[in-house]
Amino acid sequence: MxxxxxxxxxxxxxxxxxxxxxxxxxxxxxxxxxxxxxxxxxxxxxxxxxxxxxxxxxxxxxxxxxxxxxxxxxxxxxxxxxxxxxxxxxxxxxxxxxxxxxxxxxxxxxxxxxxxxxxxxxxxxxxxxxxxxxPHANTMAISTRGDFAAYWQARPKNLRHNISRYLRRAKQVAGAISVHCFTKPNEIAEALKRYGVLESAGWKGEEGTAIAPDNAQGRFYTDMLGRFGATGQAMVMELHAGERLVASRLFIGHPTMWIALKTTYDETQSAFAPGRLLLHDMIERAFNEIPDGSIEFYTNATRDQADWATSLRxxxxxxxxxxxxxxxxxxxxxxxxxRLAKNQNRNAFDPLQIHSFPNVSSLPSSALELFEQAETRYPEFAAGWFDNLHRSVFAEDPGMRYYVAERAGKAVAILPVRLARYGLVRRVEALGNFYTSLYSPILGDDATEVELAALLETASRNHEGAHEMRFAPMDPEAPAYAATLAALRSIGWIPFRYFCFGNWHLPVSGSRQDYFQQREGQLRNTIKRKGKKFAAAGGTLEIITEPTQAEAAIADFIHVYSRSWKKPEPYPEFIPGLICWLAAKGWLRLGIARFGGQPIAAQLWIVAHGKAYIYKLAYDEAHAQYAPGTLLTAHLMEHTIDRDRVREVDYLIGDDEYKKTWMSNRRERWGIVAFNPRTFQGALQLPKQIIGQVIRLTREKKEAQAG
CATH class of the missing domain: 3.40.630 (Aminopeptidase)
Known part of the structure; x- marks a missing residue:
């Protein structure tokens, strides 16, 4: 069932x-x-x-x-x-x-x-x-990859100095220091009793929260550690000063992970920080026993505790x-x-910091590294893409912002946005326009909705309490889309999804012969027939890729574009800047069809990280009899499939009928619009959206019942 x-x-x-x-x-x-x-x-x-x-x-x-x-x-x-x-x-x-x-x-x-x-x-x-x-807590972990000496050398100088000082003081006031580990069930049971006595002597004993044989906590830890101890997966570590127990820790684990469950220490011996000395020895032992593993603490880390961590999340x-x-x-x-500040017991320490930058050139190195990771997923997520867009389209716009979330000094998320005004409405919107085929917050592998919510909250606050946010076009199947919806709700905004456009694409398998064999016969015949006619008349096809060819390529592209059916570019510096950037990256595939030495068709393709993107195309209508656009598309297809070995070809924006001829699969791009219900202008927009939402849900329910 x-x-x-x-x-x-x-x-x-x-x-x-x-x-x-x-x-x-x-x-x-x-x-x-x-x-x-x-x-x-x-x-x-x-x-x-x-x-x-x-x-x-x-x-x-x-x-x-x-x-x-x-x-x-x-x-x-x-x-x-x-x-x-x-x-x-x-x-x-x-x-x-x-x-x-x-x-x-x-x-x-x-x-x-x-x-x-x-x-x-x-x-x-x-x-x-x-x-x-x-938000609830910020936990810490220690990776045991590498060796302990390198880990310890990377700790803050004050921490290393203090541990040395505590060791000297312990020998002076308490005698010889020793660490004992217990992993057998009977040893663990006795060590747990000692743990309870030590914990009960401190502040937890006064509050009634210490482990004791006659309370639920004591019975739970005795039972649970006994079960893990039976397979060698539990451990109690003790620090002794002479014969005296001064600190104890409880663990469970497996061959690549230890989880530190509880710790206690003798509060009368705090002068030499026995808990910290035991922690130091425990970490060194973990590097030896679980190499390439981790120690998980599952705690709301304080600033002092964070000094020991290799990661916080x-x-x-x-x-x-x-x-x-x-x-x-x-x-x-x-x-x-x-409000994020009300949701979390921050314990006077939060490793998350939000910074705002006006342009790409002012970004810190860790943010640029995050952009480099993101560009492997999509070329329009690259810092260079945003930089060209910013310079050529939004150079005079004072609302450009790159919000960066740093956790423990490392960039984990970036939100490129415009703080825009439309009449009385203050909007935070995606840094993009009609040149943008896909937008996304730039999220690192370890980013969560918590960081994204903080970025959105900061952007709203910086815009004098924004009324509206709008992010499009986005991939509804990408983690960032779900994360953005959740993050908006988490800061008290009400988001709605909306359709942007269809996106035709081709998963590539096999050679160019395989590809063309799968196309309709009419397309194959057109390519063959028009190709012979074009070549016989002296026509040529070429693909420009090198930076040294970029300047001439730009002139050819502009020449064709000016003679096509398309409207003049509203931002004439964008395409030239894009071509130069793509050429410098090695991503440029600019196809040119020439007749009588003059360019009559041009197509700007991008090839990056195993994928080809058909970005912009145009042809001179005076030479439509040769179908130069069709021939150029076929030529670029051959090149990207057989020479570039791409895994996918993407036709980007729109459901144009001709794209179905070349592509095999369709997906959709969606957007998100959100309103701040705590503002008058934001609340004013809600009724229409809510009514539309109810209608959509009702229709989907009826369709599901009918199906």
């Missing part, structure tokens, strides 16, 4: 544990905190009995599992006691959440997925439901809503804490 199967979690989880672990292994490389031994212990010791084990059966196997509990009328949340700092959402496809909300008892309108680690979570791209992302909450009208109602209500 396919679909969701919902069962009482405490009763049924033990029987499902094996399948749960298989899914964890497939999706998240057996993440220790998602292990059935960890989750099962949580259920046993902290479950209320109202938790539901949600199992989704796909074609022949389990492809989704999570545990949820009711949180109020129609609202559900991931089961996540405080002892688990990362929530397990085991889904092969996030789209499964759409049917989960329908399967939950009653009218489930909201599902809160708590403490979701972006490194171990579903791909949200396919989820069609509204999603709000709320946000751990946000995700709220999934049943439909767009509910999301709109929630965002416009006062119940949504939409």
């Amino acid at each position: 396919m679909g969701w199967d919902l069962k009482p979690a405490r009763e049924h989880f033990p029987a499902f544990a094996e399948a749960w672990d298989r899914l964890n292994a497939e999706l998240y490389a057996s993440h220790p905190m998602f292990d059935s031994r960890f989750v099962g212990s949580l259920l046993e010791h902290f479950g209320n009995g109202d938790e539901l084990l949600c199992i989704h059966h796909g074609a022949g196997s389990v492809d989704g599992a999570l545990i949820v509990r009711p949180r109020g009328r129609g609202r559900w949340a991931l089961f996540l006691p405080s002892q688990a700092q990362a929530g397990a959402v085991m889904l092969k496809n996030a789209k499964l959440l759409e049917t989960l909300l329908l399967a939950l008892p009653g009218y489930a309108w909201s599902l809160d997925l708590l403490s979701i680690d972006p490194l171990y979570s579903p791909d949200w791209t396919q989820l069609g439901l509204p999603r709000i992302v709320m 946000p751990i946000p909450h995700h709220q999934i809503l049943r439909n767009e009208p509910i999301a709109t109602a929630l965002i416009t209500s006062k119940s949504l804490p939409h």
Whole structure:
């Protein structure tokens, strides 16, 4: 049976544990905190009995599992006691959440997925439901790639100096320092008792939150560490000063990951920071025992803790809503804490910094590196593309901004935008125009909705509280599209999607002969017949690629364009600047058809990172009898398929009928328009959009029922 199967979690989880672990292994490389031994212990010791084990059966196997509990009328949340700092959402496809909300008892309108680690979570791209992302914590990790000496040398000088000073002081005031590791179940049980005694003597003991044999925490850690210890996957590390225990840490893990669960130290010995000395020894041990692995702390890192980290990342909450009208109602209500500063316990430290730059030349090196990564996905995501657009189109526009999100000094996301005014409306919009075939925020591999939301919030604030945002054209299948929708909702804006245009493209397989054999016979006959006629009349075809040819190529292109049916370029410097930039990058493929030595057709193609893009074309109508445009397209097709070995050819903007002749596949480009409901002008735009949204949802529902 396919679909969701919902069962009482405490009763049924033990029987499902094996399948749960298989899914964890497939999706998240057996993440220790998602292990059935960890989750099962949580259920046993902290479950209320109202938790539901949600199992989704796909074609022949389990492809989704999570545990949820009711949180109020129609609202559900991931089961996540405080002892688990990362929530397990085991889904092969996030789209499964759409049917989960329908399967939950009653009218489930909201599902809160708590403490979701972006490194171990579903791909949200396919989820069609509204999603709000709320910052929760900034965790830290230490990569054990390389050697410990190099890691330690890269730490801040003050940290290294302090650890040396603490070691000297410890020997002076407490005697010899030693570290002991316990991995056997009976050793772990005794070490845990000592841990509880040490923790109970400090501030946690006074607050009643320390581990003790007679409380739920003590029973949970004894049970869970015992289960992991049985397979050698648990460890307790102790630091002793002479015979005295002064610090202790609890771990679970596997061959490439340790998770630091809890730590405590003797507060009377804080003069030599025993907790830090133990941390130093623990990290050195990890470099030896799990090379090329990581230590995960799952904590809201302080500034001091961050000095030890090799990476920091946000751990946000995700709220999934049943439909767009509910999301709109929630965002416009006062119940949504939409300001980022109110959503997160920042613990007086946030590694995320937002900076604004007026042009590409002022960007820091890490931002330029991020652009270099992005250009491998699409040439219009390159810094050079934006620089040419900026110089040739928007040079006099004071609203140009490049907002950069830096985490711990490294750029992770860039938002190129214009702060524009249209009458009374202040709009933040994509840095692009009709020259732009695809736009996207520039997101690094480790970027999340948290950084993007901060960028959008800053852009709005800098525009005196913007009323509207508009980003187009975008790829609706790209992660950045889903992230932008979620980020806008997360700062209290109401986004709407809209169609821009169709995009015809060709996945390439085989040679040029294979390609033309798959085309219609009429096209093949036209190319053969017109090609002979053109060559017999002295016509020639060439492809310009080199920077030294760029100046002549620009003159030829302008000559053809001026004699074509197309309107004159409104920004005459854009295409020449683009040709020069493409030639310098090695991406230029400018086809020229000549007759009597004069150019009569020109096509500007871009070839970058295994793909060809047909950007702009024109021909002199006086020579239409030779079909020079068709011949030039065929010539460039041959070149890019056989010589450049491209994987795809993209015809970019529009559903023009002739594009179907050359291409085989169609996809769509969509945009996002969003309104700020807390402003008069923003709220004024909402009714029309909401009515359109309701009509669309009603139509889609009827079509689904009819289908």
